[in-house]
Amino acid sequence: MLNVEDIRKDFPILAREVHGKPLIYLDNAATTQKPMQVIDSLVDYYKNYNSNVHRGVHLLSMEATDQFELAREKVASFIKSKSSELVIWTRNSSESLNLVAYMWGRSNITSGDEIIVTAMEHHSNLIPWQELARDKGAVLKIIPIDENGYLNMDAYSEMLSTKTKLVSVVHVSNAIGTINPVKEMAKLAHDVGAKFLLDGAQSVPHMSIDVQDLDCDFFVFSGHKMMGPTGIGVLYVKKDLLDHMDPLYTGGEMVSEVTYEKATWAPLPMKFEAGTPNIADAIALGAAVDYLSEIGMDEIHEYEKSITDYGLEKFSLLEEMGVILFGPRNSDQRGAIFSFHTPNVHPHDLGTIMDQMGIALRTGHHCAMPLVKSLGVPATARASLYVYNTFVEIDTLVDGTIEALKYFENGS
Ligand code: 7TS
Secondary structure (H helix, E strand, C coil): CCCCHHHHHHHHHHEECCEEEEEEEEEECCCCCCCCHHHHHHHHHHHHHCCCCCCCCCHHHHHHHHEEEEEEEHHHHHHHHCCCEEEEECCCHHHHHHHHHHHHHHHHHCCEEEEEEEECCCHCHHHHHHHHHHHHHCCCCCCCCCCCCCCCCCHHHHHHHEEEEEEECEEECCCCCCCCCCHHHHHHHHHHCCCCEEEEECCCCCCCCCCHHCCCCEEEEEHHHHCCCCCCEEEEEHHHHCCCCCCCEEEEHHHHECCCEEECCCCHHCCCCCCCCCCHHHHHHHHHHHHHHCCCCHHHHHHHHHHHHHHHHHHHHCCCCEEEEEECCCCEEEEEEEECCCCCCCCHHHHHHHCCCCCCEEEEECHHHHHHHHHCCCEEEEEEEECCCCHHHHHHHHHHHHHHHHHHHHHC
């Protein structure tokens, strides 16, 4: 078992207080905290070898280029990509998804085609397809979920046909924690000739990922949800698709030959990375990958499963008080995310009271507005955990929620 207390020492922010109480940070689905190894990597770049990449013959530029490309290799092997040229740097998952919609969708989706997503998508994996479907006269279909937060796989199978061109699915739901059966879903999509996109924003930080084994055509994730900096994300695309995609952004660094009339593109992956990239943050994401790999992704997943089991057990105390907990009850099919509704207290009020106790929760629709509406509640409170969260923090969350419910019940 990994040593959580040792891990916590690497995160200076976890030692701070809020409102005079020790911080209990439970908003990891929004963004995670950063270990010193990542922070040091940023400082090291700016202090010691800050320079532009891929263009200088001088030493600093060569050092920056080496570190920048090494980070790409680290990320590629972290997700088991066949090669680092299939890893394109973006700003975040949202940008990666939009790039697929523009660079692949605009030239491969036509009138009457069908795109399938699930009822539990983050807006970033819904709106780009709504826009694409509207522009092209395509049809967007939604796989429903059952009352336990599982996808209705029969409905999915029935939806698939030769008209299906893309299936785009969230791996782990940020709003209710469901881990979807994505390998099986990819196979079913491929059986009808559709492409399969996987939104790994909430899975890459928490479990081992093998894009080849999952057989996804596109895979997206964000650095800041896996201990890396904000402003850096990844788009992975299978080579045969990437070779036939045209870049959306053009300009410096992505060309091979340019005349006044036209240009030819640079080889992969630079063809898709116009302009000066986010050098420092890419390198620091490489440091985050090193950090996570050192702990071990399987160890992280096992630990999070055990804390999820513990949380599910503790939440039964709240359920006895009328609290509704959403999502699967089985830690094999659920990430460490607890999304719940307190019928007599608005989630925002609960969030404010919990903040006074030092507990950072998220309240709202979690950018999954159609899903939260379908749950029949105005919003939920969400605790999302990471490997540095402790069992004691779960106790404090549950005890604090009980205290808050009593406070509102007494009308004080
Ligand atoms: N997909 C999923 C499943 C997500 O959870 C998020 C962000 C995104 C895509 C978009 O990621 P971004 O880095 O481009 O913003 N989820 C959340 C959340 O749950 N709270 O804040 C952001």
